Amino acid sequence: MNLIVLAIVALGAIGLISAVLLYFTSRKFAVQEDERIGQVSAVLPQANCGGCGYPGCSGFAGACVKAADKGSLEGLLCPVGGQPVMEQVADILGMAVEASAPKVAVVRCNGTCENRPRLVEFSGAHSCKVVQMTGMGETGCAYGCLGCGDCVAACQFDAIHMNPETGLPEVDEEKCTACGACSKACPRQIIEIRLKGPKGRRVVVLCNNRDKGAIANKACKASCIGCGKCVKTCEKFEAITLENNLAYIDATKCKMCLKCVEVCPKNAIHAINFPPRKPKVESAESQNNQSAPSAQATQETPQTPKEQQA
Amino acid sequence: MKTFKIGGVHPQENKLSAASPIREAALPKQAVFSMFQHIGAPAKPVVKKGDVVKVGTLLGEAGGFVSAPVYSSVSGKVNKVDAVIDASGTRRMAVVVDVEGDEWEESIDRSTELVTLADRPELDGKTIVEKIKNAGIVGMGGATFPTHVKLCPPPGKVAECVIVNAVECEPYLTADHRLMLEHADEVLMGLQLVMKAVGVTKGYIGIENNKPDAISLMKERAAKYPEIEVVPLKVKYPQGGEKQLIDAVIGRQVPAPPALPIDTGAIVQNVGTCFAVYQAVMKNKPLIDRIITVTGKSLAQPSNLLARLGTPFQQLVDECGGLPEDTGKVIGGGPMMGKALLNLDVPMTKGSSGLLIMKEDEARRSEPEPCIRCAKCVSACPMGLEPYFLSKLSAQADWETAENEDIVSCIECGSCQFTCPSHRPLLDYIRLGKSTVMGIIRSRAAK
Amino acid sequence: MSKKLVISLSPHVHGDDSVKKNMYGVCIALLPALAASLWFFGVGAAVVMLTSVAACVLFEWAITKFILKRDKLTICDGSAILTGLLLGFNLPSNLPIWIIVLGALFAIGVGKMTFGGLGQNIFNPALAGRVFLLISFPVQMTTWPDNAVDVDTDALTGATPLSLMQKAITEKDPSLLNDLPSSLDMFLGLNDGSMGEVSALLLLLGCVFMLWRGIITWHIPVSIILTVFAFAGLLHLANPIYANPMQVIFSGGLMLGACYMATDYVTSPMTPKGQLIYGVCIGLLTVIIRNWGAYPEGMSFAIIIMNAFTPLINNYCKPKRFGEVVRKEEAK
Known part of the structure; x- marks a missing residue:
């Protein structure tokens, strides 16, 4: 009985210490990222094909957010998702998107x-x-x-x-x-x-x-x-x-x-x-x-x- | 016995034509002069359709400093100036001449007696380089780098010695061997001219010891020139590579690119180039012919031919008994570094050291098997690279890592692929990677 | 001309070396030792060897054909036969057949084919099989029959030199080592053990053959044997409970491991420098495991551990580049 209690206490303590450590480390090393990047990423096809000219979908999402801040999504196109995806992206960023022919x-x-x-x-x-x-x-x-x-x-x-x-x-x-x-x-x-x-x-x-x-x-x-x-x-x-x-x-x-x-x-x-x-x-x-x-x-x-x- | 320090392989020598004396090939009916017979800027054609030319008439002037002029090796009428498929396998600018008779420019001295430096005391270094430049002489071993460029070291670099490349490490080829046996004095005189041109007093002739007759003959003839030393070398491929030869003869290693061989103080010239230098300076004869080994296991008469540049390979093959029935592949150059030809209509150029006819059963590559990581390519590589890794990086298009792994140091000698037990096309990919990485480096430098 | 010419990039000739030549070369090098073990252990050895080779080839064939569904079958390249032979050499000659088959399945199935076949595996398949069996069936794997030609059979029933050596250390009694066969007997193979652990002489003979044919280079075997000799010698000098270094290098699977298992192309480093590091580490690990580990034999574990480090060694040990000396001088 004693042994069980000891084990529970010991493991609980280790867990608690680790949790505290993890919490502070994650706070300390947290990376501030524009949440829109994640949202845009979510609607992209995630094929990471590089067809848009950026390294992977998250790179493209970052570029879209940056471009939206400057006021236009012109020249940015996900060739895989095409028009529908670009419309979704524009929606998230509150922009209008020009029609591009497939x-x-x-x-x-x-x-x-x-x-x-x-x-x-x-x-x-x-x-x-x-x-x-x-x-x-x-x-x-x-x-x-x-x-x-x-x-x-x-x-x-x-x-x-x-x-x-x-x-x-x-x-x-x-x-x-x-x-x-x-x-x-x-x-x-x-x-x-x-x-x-x-x-x-x-x-x-x-x-x-x-x-x-x-x-x-x-x-x-x-x-x-x-x-x-x-x-x-x-x-x-x-x-x-x-x-x-x-x-x-x-x-x-x-x-x-x-x-x-x-x-x-x-x-x-x-x-x-x-x-x-x-x-x-x-x-x-x-x-x-x-x-x-x-x-x-x-x-x-x-x-x-x-x-x-x- | 001396040799280079890292790697190397020993392919079967197959020097079938070693005992066959140099023969003069017949004149072609039509000669084709490519404007791309050297490394560097192409020559610019200076003749047009209908022009009458003689042997030794200028057809194309040098297109820049790193370039060389092209002279006609036949007399006749210019048929056309147009793109023609040459030994590189691509269609490039060339002058086509219909041959009529054999008239030579009068300035060329066609006598055979030996002219020594003592007969021409007025020659100084500058004149010699100028004459070499005007004669259109390029490296005759196959690299075809314009010779006068090598003889003008960039500022800050000083030449200490001249090394004659008489190694002929490529299997099958015997042109240099025969040249030494039959024109030893001219070769020695050519070496002395090169030495005088760059102002050095030490000359070496590196010969592999599978040519004992050439070694003893050159030693005997060179005895009267104390500044020239004949160095016998242990047979190992690729000893004829410029960097490997310098390492073998004077024990110095050329650093990685962008360093040049001149950084070791050595200037390397091929035997054939020395012979051409002698003819250009002493006999006023531009580079219009060369000795070429036409060979192959099933060829009737493997021979060494003195042939005019621009002669179609078909004719050279016909002079050696015709194309055998079982021909599978025709190679311009030797089997290790030569280039497979698309057809025999291709003309010979300044860099054509050999024409090798391979049988059908040896023409195709074996089916590649998986890499078993035996590291035989690593120990064979004369540049201390890791061919298995470079080839993988090139196939995966990882150019950045390939650059860090010194892919541009590769000399494309083919030792890795020669030795690979899995028959992998290592050099195919490395060559692709090397050219891509060099392109990336160049575009970076341009920015 | 009617036929098409072939074009390809240089080089246009090949040195005529092949995977088959190398694999069968190793098999040939193993033949003298194989003959010796048949002579020492009789029919049992032949059964073990045949089962092991046949099972390895069969599993490789079945896996390529039915699981990987590859058109090109690779059983002819000799690598499966070699794995079978090496696995057989690592087994006692009285091992039940079903255990051997299980070992072959693990060696080929898990050790080799899961990684994609020849050239892709991280661990030496034969060793993977052996270690699997050693851990799963420790009793069967460490009960050896008597060597038929052993001179003093009654003195040493079942106890191999290695277990004696370890016993001497744990009981701190150097006199136990007196029961060891002489170095010469061990060199010739007059002792008990697995089939490939007996005759160091014949194994070395095969190794010389492989060196002569250029199948392997000297770096790995020499560095392993020298390291073991030096380390064991130091221990022996420091304390006589540790065995004589001559007896250490001729005992157990050291020769087999150093010459045939550690030199496996796929799982050993590529550069001479890397091979030396790899060999020295295997040597050190072997002595450490033999003297202070739970198992009397440490060779297979040492090699397996270093197999895992091979990619790392390959990453850090680059061959000496041409002109590197000059480059360094200039940097100064």
């Missing part, structure tokens, strides 16, 4: 095994960055996809996968948060974080080759040869520019008329997520100043990642 990663290369023959075979570490150090890589294209999947490894959202048939990565648009990790991982800067477009529809040059036309043409069947036909076709909207033998479509200016898709002699320009084309071309053209006609929108299948229109 973006998505686009692989600007269509150099499939068929389009772009492999001239040599690489043997070594399975990493695009390593292959890039050999110079051209396995194909005759110095700008195209190297196919080792550094982008796949960089993606935290399981949103990009290699297609074994084409040897190219494919973006799962449902999962893609446009954090830009894949774009940074690609040694050839093939992946662009691009406006998703109305209903996910967009027109993109799926090529990154800046070589002269003859060389680009020889390297790949689907390369942009910098002929400039698309630029001429788009004179009215000036959405297409040609730089270093490569055409680029400015997503903010593109009116989705799809004329460039038709004129491209190498089929390097692709219309993505558009419904399968009907034999009647006129209807699409007549309404090219608006977004896609509603009749076609109902047929749209957003699950299909790429519906290529040739």
Whole structure:
């Protein structure tokens, strides 16, 4: 009996002393933190992907609070959470948030095994960055996809996968948060974080080759040869520019008329997520100043990642 | 016997062409002169399509101080000035010349008799450096660093001796070996010119003792020059690395970057460079040809060819019996540090010390296994680094730690990967890490 | 040319060393000692050894295939066979088979595969297995059958030199040490113990083979043996109740541990300096545990403890960088 009492007293005393010590230490070393940071953090996705440009979600939360104190949340965007999360953040901080259009990663290369023959075979570490150090890589294209999947490894959202048939990565648009990790991982800067477009529809040059036309043409069947036909076709909207033998479509200016898709002699320009084309071309053209006609929108299948229109 | 102190490996030597005398290769039909045949700023083309050139005509002028001019090694007409795939595997600016006949610039002395320093008493250091610079001479061992830059030490640094790199530690290659056997006097004269250019009175020639004939011949010929010493070295790779050679010959170690080899007081020049210096200074001949070892286990005649720069590798292979059926890989340079070529249309350049044809069964890397932490890479590394760790850091993109672990000290000799029992691609990743970290350091310095 | 050329970054040749060569090299080095233990202990030894090796290989195969679901099976690399052999060497030759199987399961399952397989484990799997068995089945693990070739069997039934040594210390009676076999007998293996604890000579022979083939470097075995010799020698000089250092280094699992277990690639430090620190610490710990610990044998515990320190040693012992001497001089 004595022993039990002794044990209870001894343990109780130790517990009490520890509690007092803990209390004072925690008071002494307490870190004063703006409580809003915690609140903002709580609504963030906590993926810590770094897509916002800050080290992790708490870093971003801190930046948001600081920016709110200065009066504007402009330029701050959590690409993973997107608009809804930014609205919540703005709510907490008592700010208004500007609408930002959703973006998505686009692989600007269509150099499939068929389009772009492999001239040599690489043997070594399975990493695009390593292959890039050999110079051209396995194909005759110095700008195209190297196919080792550094982008796949960089993606935290399981949103990009290699297609074994084409040897190219494919973006799962449902999962893609446009954090830009894949774009940074690609040694050839093939992946662009691009406006998703109305209903996910967009027109993109799926090529990154800046070589002269003859060389680009020889390297790949689907390369942009910098002929400039698309630029001429788009004179009215000036959405297409040609730089270093490569055409680029400015997503903010593109009116989705799809004329460039038709004129491209190498089929390097692709219309993505558009419904399968009907034999009647006129209807699409007549309404090219608006977004896609509603009749076609109902047929749209957003699950299909790429519906290529040739 | 002397050698360097840390690490090193001993690959199979396979010096198949050691007994084959130097042959002159035929003229190509078309020669391609890359403007990127050296480290530093590229040369600037000074000819245009349709120009008529002779052997020794300037094609590209030096693009800066750390750069070298490019001369035509053939006579004919300029076909085009355009980007062409070269030995680096990338498309870069080059001058393409269609060959017609073999006309030489008159200023070049084509006689073979030996001109000694005694015949040209008027030569002083400055003139020699100037001539070397104008001849477009670069390090011929493969590093292709412009020679005149090495001969002008930065202010505050003083050269004490010149070391000739006659080690040829790369397996298969025999070009330097044959050069010493067949042009010993010219090499010695070239060394004396280099010594005079930097104003030193001590010269060493470091030769690995797997070339006893070269050692005895050089000793015999150097006997009349008391200031030149031939140093036999124990066979160990990478003895031909500049830092390792200085350590082996005079026992001094170059500190970590940004220190330069000149901090030890030594200037290292390759045997081939000495030969080229002799020809440039005494014979007025710019760098237009070099000796290249064309070799491989299944090649019909492994040979040492004296070939004009710009000759496509295909032609050199044809002169040695044609490309074997079982070819799996073609390497420009030696097997340890050479670069795999995309095809044989690539032209030879100033730095092409060898062309190695590997059989198909030895062309591919073995499947990597997990690291068993055996530390063999650590003991093989001649720079005292930890390759297993650096490779892991690079794969994980931890550049900060990699920098602290001295990744920039890596000389990319490949000893770690050569020795790894798990066949891990150590150097692939370390090289990636090194270039990234060097980029980070440069951008930091720019700020 | 129809075939595609291969491109890769340098180096384009390989030294032809492989994991298999190293693992099987150690196995070959163990063969003389294995033969000796079969001769000394007869059929029992063969049963223990076979069970241990077979169980280790089987568990590794089953775990990679069914639990980790890896396509590439690793049982051919020889590491499981080596673990089995080393575990077998650490067991008495009359141990029941089910205990051996349990030990193999712990060695491979917990000691190796939970960490991710070859190259990832923190502790030497064979030692993990042995220590597990020693703690779980102390009686079975420390009852040894008589050495069949032992000259004076009746004098020393079941008591190994190590337990005698410890008894001498606890009873403060140096005369007990007179019952120890001579150093020469112990060196040749004419004493009792686990299968790998008998012939120091043959174990050293295998060690020389491994040094010659470049499988291991001298740093770890030499530093362990010298430290034990020096420490035990000092104790012996100070007080005769501590055994003669020659008898200490030839007794128990010291040779096996120093040459084969402590030198395990995965769990030992990478740099020569780190290996020396590791070896000296193992030596000190071994003598301390043997003389003042609860168990007569301290080698396995000492190695396991130092295995845990290996990452720390790797962190602090960097190899000597090229040009470091100059750098230091300049700093002055």
